Amino acid sequence: MIEHCLYIFPLSVCLLVPLAYFLSFIVAVNLGHSKFEFPFLSRSSTDSPESCIYSQIINIASFVLFITVYIRYRQISQLIRNNPTCGKKYLQTNSIFFICGILTAFSMSIISNFPHANVFPVRLLAIYLTFTASVVALYCEMLLSSWIRPLLYSSQILPIIRTILTIICTLALLSFFVFQTITVIKYDNEKKLWTPTSPGWKYHLSTIISAWILTTSLLIYMLTLIFDFRRIKVISPKIFLTDDIIDDDG
Secondary structure (H helix, E strand, O other), X not given: OHHHOXXXXXXXXXXXXXXXXXXXXXXXXXXXXXXXOOOOOOHHHOOOOHHHHHHHHHHHHHHHXXXXXXXXXXXXXXXXXXXXXXXXHHHHHHHHHHHHHHHHHHHHHHHHHOOOOOOHHHHHHHHXXXXXXXXXXXXXXXXXXXXXXXXXXXXXXXXXXXXXXXXXXXXXXXXXXXXHXXXXXXXXXXXXXXXXXXXXXXXXXXXXXHHHHHHXXXXXXXXXXXXHHOOOOOOOOOOOOOHHHHHHHO
């Protein structure tokens, strides 16, 4: 059945990521590990058991994201193969999209498995890598969507929406880099709980807002892939036994 319902993969990513954050945040607040405030993404997943819940769900989301990126990559590859007029730039852009998508899925898994307070540099590097690779993948996806639009659909609404989301993600990424870098260099960004009276609170809050805008825009962009995935299906692979295996079984 999943062969005809491939849209489940991008939809699952968009459901699992918010579920991981909000579920771990609720558990952290109930156990007194975090305050009920507007926190940073995944900041409430430092202590157990909320960190275990967060890591498990994000690991699943990373795997589903990998499948989503691979299906999209193969879809574009097939469209290019069926249309000889497509130039080499299509293949190159699609390859960059695939590489950045895999990097995003991999770095998401690193974020979920490295506690914030224990290995902060690794986690911060993974956050930078996740956001940067995802935005680069969005640019490639936006270009590919514009190029292949006549091959998939006649309406221009979907490419326009993706272009707007890509611009929003770019601005949010730049803001995140600026405010996060200032917070890390000038203030103690490793503290678990921030308050409005903490030094650097304004930079910290700006970092939070930028991260939320970026993450929300990325998930909305992921939702737009549902329309494309509803137009394709995957045929189950056939398994063949060699003569040696058949003889051994006999």
